[in-house]
Amino acid sequence: MPARLREADPAAVSSARARLGAGDATPDDVRLLVKHAMAVLQRRAPGGAVEVRVPPYSAVQVIGGTTHKRGTPPAVVEMDADTWLALAFGDLAWSDAVSTGRVVASGERSDLSEHLPLVPPLV
Template identity: 45%
Template sequence: MPVIKAEDILEGETALRQWAGLARAAAVQAHTSSERLTIAPRLGRRQMAMAVRYALYMLQLRAPGPGVEVRVAPFAAVKVLDGPKSDPHNLTPPDVIELEPAVWLRLACGITRWDEEREAGHISAMGERDNLSRFLPLPVD
């Protein structure tokens, strides 16, 4: 099942741009990296879901593969990057990354960097391929 339905892609792109605009405006006001780590513009639940799903869709396009599962609960999860597929008895791949929606969107939009969020304890990652920094930020303009 795709992370976002084809008919929802435009809505997802619009929601991500809206979130990014609000976050970038807040980032201008942030004077420290710790302030940027708390940026979390509020959209309606559907708009947040669409923004997250669209950003995950963009990640899949940049880093296709079955080796790492990226989970952004409660909205979506995708598999990306080359590597071993899931064990047929356990559908979770050996590498898993879990993020909160605001954390994922901050990274996707370039508000914060992977190492900042990881050091702040906002990223739960295990496995050899537990760093997506080379794919971020996503093109959100």
């Protein structure tokens, strides 16, 4: 089971998000923003029914319901970092991400649309 993530310092999130918006984000900025957004999702949608994966940065279990202990969970959502950040910040709709193949979602409760975007506020 993925560990509970800690949310980042709001000032660090703000700075990294500004650099991302300006097209100057470093890999460390992307990592910080991905992990922070995953931690916010984990706090807002606690549970273990769905595993959300943003390789290579993070994976969290969210949403109440069935909880798995070993192996592949019953519901998995996977996407790249750019897609995750666009969803988290409200720059991309869940339905558009799924229909264009930017998100691969399978299993019961794998629709995250009611939990996204995470802004406002992300912190």
